[in-house]
Amino acid sequence: MRWHHIALLSMLMLLLPGIGSAQLSPGPLSAPHEHLSGMTNCLNCHIWGEKDPSPKCQDCHSLIQGRIESASGFHGQLEEKSCIKCHSDHLGQEFEMIRWELSQAEFDHSLTGYDLDGKHKDLKCEQCHSETLIKQQAVIVYSRSKDVKQDYLSKTFLGLRNACADCHSDVHHGEFKAQLCEDCHTTWDWANVRNDFDHEIQTSYPLKGAHEKLACEKCHDQLQIAVKDTQVHKFAGLRFEKCTDCHADEHKGAFGQNCLECHSVRTFKLNSAGSVFDHEKSRFPLVGQHKLSKCVDCHTSKGQYTQTASFDDCVDCHADQHKGAFLDDFGNNYCDECHSESGFLPALFGMAKHKETSFPLTGAHLAIPCFACHGPSDAKIYSWDPLACESCHKSNHGPQFQRYNVDDTWCENCHGTSDWADHTFDHEQTQFKLKGQHAVISCEKCHETEDDIVLYEGLDLDCLSCHEDVHYEQFEDASCETCHGFNEWKIAKFDHQSSTQFPLDGQHKLLQCGQCHKFESALNTIRFKPIKHDCQDCHQFGDFR
DSSP states (O other): OOHHHHHHHHHHHHHSTTOOGGGSSSSOOOGGGGGGOSGGGGGGTSOTTOSOOOOOHHHHOHHHHHHHHTTOHHHHTOSOOOGGGTOOOSSOTTOOOOOOSSOSTTOOGGGGTOOOOGGGGGSOHHHHSOGGGOOOHHHHHHHTSTTSOTTHHHHOSOOOOSSGGGTSOOTTTTTTTTSOGGGTOOSSOGGGHHHHOOHHHHSSSOOOGGGGGSOHHHHOOOBOOOBTTBOOBOOSOOOOSSGGGTSOOTTTTTTOSOGGGTOOSSOTTSOTTSOOOOGGGSSSOOOGGGGGSOHHHHOOSTTTTTSOOOOSSGGGTSOOTTTTTTOOTTSOOOGGGTOBTTBSSSOSOOHHHHTTSSSOOOGGGGTSOHHHHHOOGGGOOOOOSSOSGGGTSOOSSTTTTGGGOSTTOOGGGTOOSSOTTSOOOOGGGSSSOOOGGGGTSOGGGTSOEETTEEOOTTOOOSGGGTSOOTTTTTTTTSOGGGTOOSSOSSOSOOOHHHHSSSOOOGGGGGSOHHHHSOEETTTTEEOOSSOOOSHHHHOOOOOOO
């Protein structure tokens, strides 16, 4: 039913008898208009006799009227000016008077004249439309009107401003109050200013040379006071008239304040003409490793660049790693006899010069690095007393061969410098000459280790000191060599005729040893002696009685 029909029907009902006054209204008003209820208040909103039943909304809602007249905001851009298209009443106190075309969440915010983009798109309505963010004075004054509910500001969509600072805290604390936030930031990424900010156009100090590669914090190193969880650097107010406003003067004023006479912003090592200081024109031309040194490596003290540096001797700059070991009788230290500017290492002191010392290098000594004998850089050794093998090598023989030590050269009796294991020891010169299998077995088979020392002296030469007595003392009164040789353990030829009390003859010659010499459990081996050798001990005879 159209609104003007409702108005006409209301007037008609006044003429009909028996109709109660409560039935003259189309329905109860919504809660915001509840104070206008009653028959005497109709004309506060409706115009008598008008065909258009549209209420006089703008008489009360002056904020909306102002937007319509100025063609601003959502209402100012609507072609349809009738309020009841979106707002209706007389449908009950709980009726929501705003009718969204689709839904509040799907509302096209561009219709308000403020398009949501970037991260604003993901915000909920109440995150911006909040009572705390209403800054328009006209809205605040309107909310205090006597006919307006006290919670108006918590429900209205009006009163917001478009400036960033109206919603966001100024983390720069007014440092850029003459500029717009949009000059540096976007709604998509607040921190993207690092990538898009043009220091050449947007500041009075264009970045050139090495400055272009610097992180912002290298120059802007001071921080603003934190705002909640956000703290930014200070950007304005830096001095940049002189290089020394940011850089320490390494020369301590020795060359004045115009750094660009020797340096450039492209690199500290080159001047504005692209060249470096020509050290060849000084009294100390740089050669070798000196060319790679930094200026401050040599020019270390205040005013050193303008004073005459001492460089007559290497030790004027370099510490004597040898701690005076090679000083001559006059205190001179001729470093260049072993070293050069090309590098402290490798030293010029080579094998040929080492042959002129009291310890010529031979054999495996030729292959080891210098520090293996002379020690690390901070504890070099260049002289030994005595100059013997044990000065570097630990003897694993203990005191066994000390009696052979003559003038600290006893190791050389068996060992050479080519290979420690390639010794020249002649076992034939000992009391135990190696024969047969003894000549091919390794030394460790006989010379065991005790307390990490291989035993050579004082060994028992008896067979049973190395070999187990498998006969269990049957032949303790005889030598093993009686039956066994050195080439193999098995008996090659045993003479039963001369070596026993039972000569083999007749059929006995054809017997195997095991037929007479059998395993005896009590002895836990084969019984060889003593053994019974009467006939009846082995043979059984018939009864001849």
